[in-house]
Amino acid sequence: MNIFRLAGDVCHLVAIIILLLKIWRSRSCAGISGKSQVLFAIVFTTRYLDLFTVFISPYNTIMKVVFLALSYATVYLIYMRFRNTFNSENDSFRLEFLLVPVIGLSFLENYAFTPLEILWTFSIFLESVAIMPQLFMITKTGEAESITTHYLFFLGLYRALYIANWVWRYHTEGFFDQIAVVSGVVQTIFYIDFFYLYVTKVLRGRGKMTLP
Amino acid sequence: HALNMAHDEL
Numbered sequence: 001m002n003i004f005r006l007a008g009d010v011c012h013l014v015a016i017i018i019l020l021l022k023i024w025r026s027r028s029c030a031g032i033s034g035k036s037q038v039l040f041a042i043v044f045t046t047r048y049l050d051l052f053t054v055f056i057s058p059y060n061t062i063m064k065v066v067f068l069a070l071s072y073a074t075v076y077l078i079y080m081r082f083r084n085t086f087n088s089e090n091d092s093f094r095l096e097f098l099l100v101p102v103i104g105l106s107f108l109e110n111y112a113f114t115p116l117e118i119l120w121t122f123s124i125f126l127e128s129v130a131i132m133p134q135l136f137m138i139t140k141t142g143e144a145e146s147i148t149t150h151y152l153f154f155l156g157l158y159r160a161l162y163i164a165n166w167v168w169r170y171h172t173e174g175f176f177d178q179i180a181v182v183s184g185v186v187q188t189i190f191y192i193d194f195f196y197l198y199v200t201k202v203l204r205g206r207g208k209m210t211l212p
Numbered sequence: 213h214a215l216n217m218a219h220d221e222l
Contacts, residue, residue: 009222047219056220063222120219162221180221 001059002168008161009063015154016070022147023077028085031145033137034078035091039098039130041071047123049116090141093133102126109179124180128187131155135194143210149194149202156191159184 019037023029048064055061078086106122134152138144144152162184169175201209 005221054218056218
């Protein structure tokens, strides 16, 4: 464990909590892509199947349970509790455009052709594109509430910090996880234009982020 | 390839 990975996990946790609290306190999921949240729940489910078979550390196990619980709670709030506030017509991204390539690639490119490894690879590739429905919704509605942009900022920052973690681990312990690194770089690239908008619009404007 | 390495990252 290093400071970059710890900071990354904290940012990830903060992002998930920001979103969950926003939905719970505003009792509404307007402007939130339910599809992205479903994809994140799938990412955690397929990645943490080794929750009961592999023990890394108390921290690792606890964080896996927390991420699973919070992501399912978010999906529950969107599709059950506050479903009448869910505007599905804006959440129109075709998930098959993401799932088909990701499933295909995880069968082609993996470390071992075993169910657990293929599912782990699937979760890595899926995570890199899981935010697309949310970013697509923002471009479609042309705006995002500032809380939603803070959520996206921390979510993008978490994987950027993981890249620093991989650089650190490569130089200190020769660790190099090619699948995770390539996918993590792609994932972070998707956030770059959002980061630019976030800094120029939200942090200065202190209001809604309206796309040009 | 590092086969069957336990994935120690979240």
